Amino acid sequence: MTVVIPMRDGLDERRLRVAARFIREGELVAFPTETVYGLGGDALNRDAVLKIFKAKGRPADNPLIVHIADFEMLYELAREVPKEAELLAKRFWPGPLTLVLPKAEKVPKETTGGLDSVAVRMPSHEIALALIRESGRPIAAPSANISGKPSPTLAEHVIDDFYGRIACIVDGGETPIGVESTVIDLTSWPPVLLRPGGLPLEEIEKAVGEIEIHPAVRGKEVDLAKAPGMKYRHYSPSADVIVVEGKKERVHEKIRELVSSFRNEGKRVGVMATGGFYEADEFFDLGGSEEEVARNLFKALRELDKRGVDIIIAEGIEERGLGLAVMNRLRKAAGYRILRV
Secondary structure, eight states: OOOEEEOOOSSHHHHHHHHHHHHTTTEEEEEEEESSEEEETTTOHHHHHHHHHHHHOTTTTSSSHHHHHHHHHOOOOOOOOOHHHHHHHHHHHHEEEEEEEEOTSOOOTTTTTTSSEEEEEOOOOOOHHHHHHHHSOEEEOOBBSOOTTTOSHHHHHHHEEEETTSEEEEOSSSHHHOOOOOOEOOSSSSSSEEEOOOOHHHHHHHHHHOOEEEEEEEETOOOOOOSTTSSSSOOOSSSSSEEEEEEEHHHHHHHHHHHHHHTTTOOOOOEEEEEOOOOOSEEOOOOSHHHHHHHHHHHHHHHHHHHSSSSEEEOOOOOOOTTTHHHHHHHTTTOOOEEEE
């Protein structure tokens, strides 16, 4: 039995103590952050960390992000914190930014996927921060979905994947950003973007200057994953996904052409796009702004899957601001099945 704790109306400290007790006992708790829901366990407890990998079906060499609630925890987890890391942390924490730093000895290799570095962030969601503080533990928390599937932005998504398999789910309503945190590697210079996310790269570069973009961000395969989302198939629904990129008018034209072609083959077709009308079997309007698209992205993939489509055709957006994170997720969801028109 999984305990579901309703908290959509805001933080309830009395109810949260139940979830915090599960964390201290080495159990798993799914909870909302400002990005997506996390599947949390005590980051310093090897057994709890192994439960995370087992529950998700996650490869053991795929590192976890450790969530903290104060700067004291950062200095306990990292062997060294360069001045650039301090600058970024003080400017953007709490928030959707993860920093990769040399790990302290106390951090188990199970948490870091066998690496000598640790990925750390301080979430801004009040429930996440309160859970970390109440449990008194840094919390390792990948997204609360079965490995490879779309990340969860609603407690219902977590219930679909994990009810009966973990101790507790804290239902804090919809997550406001909708894509995971931005991950910056500071173990070498210059810093490297390992994963685009909820904090736009442009904002980070204003603080510390130019940042290299790891080839994995745009689809190159890697042997060693220094951050989640770099190495394995991610964010994919059961339906096949095709991404159409290019000038808006040509994209709309191509999507209509594809819908007609697939339907003539007897397939149920779903379209996710930023407005417009398509004579598809199912349609999900992603919204008009990059913020709306990011917030709706994973919800759209899950919802169209539930509606029983065979093919999902997704409209690409510009890679600026949150658009870089959206396109990174969409291309991975499609297995890089992309049409550029």
